[in-house]
């Protein structure tokens with residue numbers, strides 16, 4: 171079987187948007203023999219994620235991400251099946267995942283980079299390991315629990331930006347499951363707003379591209395915003411923070427509206443927003459899912475249980491083919507996805 175890989179073809183311009191042509195597909199070559207400790211895998215699904223935009227730059231702007239190198243294989247979250255193993259923990263047929271999965275149809279990885287997974291956790295829907303029962307699910311769950319201060323019975327209103335995306339669609343549902351009395355989503359299309367309210371149980375949803383966010387927030391959150399799960403930053407977040415209650419909590423998950431700009435992370439806030447945070451004693455702590463690895467196993471079990479019980483609804487946008495990695499990444503960055511953007515590489 172021929173093996174293919176995706177390499178970084180070019181970097182976006184400074185302060186520029188990524189394009190699918192930043193990536194290129196090439197034929198790849200698997201080593202003839204496996205070295206001890208290595209595992210050969212067939213790729214089922216690959217993930218495209220906003221943080222990858224930073225890896226496209228020569229300088230990622232953060233200390234925990236390294237830049238992808240030009241003409242080198244791109245890597246990220248992936249899930250697949252073991253085909254051959256010279257590592258004691260893995261045998262042929264195992265389902266495995268990694269945060270460092272090369273964008274390749276088949277690949278050889280060091281066993282220590284792989285995590286063995288039980289497909290029963292997702293009822294055989296392996297792509298969920300990249301979404302609701304994977305990193306985005308953990309981000310939503312642990313973000314809410316570590317930084318949200320959600321208290322059952324406290325009549326809290328939660329607002330989620332990027333609400334129809336991988337993390338946001340789960341964060342709003344988890345806010346409700348954990349005890350918020352009202353959950354409002356902000357996202358970029360009427361179709362997404364409809365899905366949030368009709369399918370995921372959000373109380374209301376705001377289309378930031380078409381509606382007056384401040385006015386719609388005043389309507390839908392008349393007592394103010396107690397918890398804000400922030401995926402986007404920028405002017406949307408300034409508008410939400412301006413309507414937060416005394417002692418409220420911002421979960422600083424991501425700032426995607428600023429990722430094409432050459433600014434450090436987290437990007438600086440306007441003085442007026444800083445003033446609101448200060449005078450209303452609102453917490454706004456940075457959240458990073460990778461800082462809570464000791465809580466990942468229990469978190470995945472919780473997420474899997476909710477999904478199987480039907481309490482947590484899962485949205486995915488799946489495109490097929492390794493040659494569509496660049497298209498899928500570009501589309502996700504522009505809002506083309508509803509729920510988790512996935513690329514299916516093989517059956």
Ligand code: NDP
Nearest residue numbers: 220335336337357358401423424425426427457458459505
């Ligand atoms: P999503 O599935 O939410 O996809 C990205 C979405 O961002 C798009 O669908 C689009 O939706 C929205 N978007 C794009 N540009 C803008 C803009 N200028 N203003 C507002 N919204 C925009 O991605 P993820 O769920 O994977 O990630 C969401 C956020 O969470 C990101 O900021 C990411 O960096 C962060 N993250 C943080 C982690 C952590 O540990 N802290 C871990 C994982 C993710 P729309 O149609 O609504 O515009």
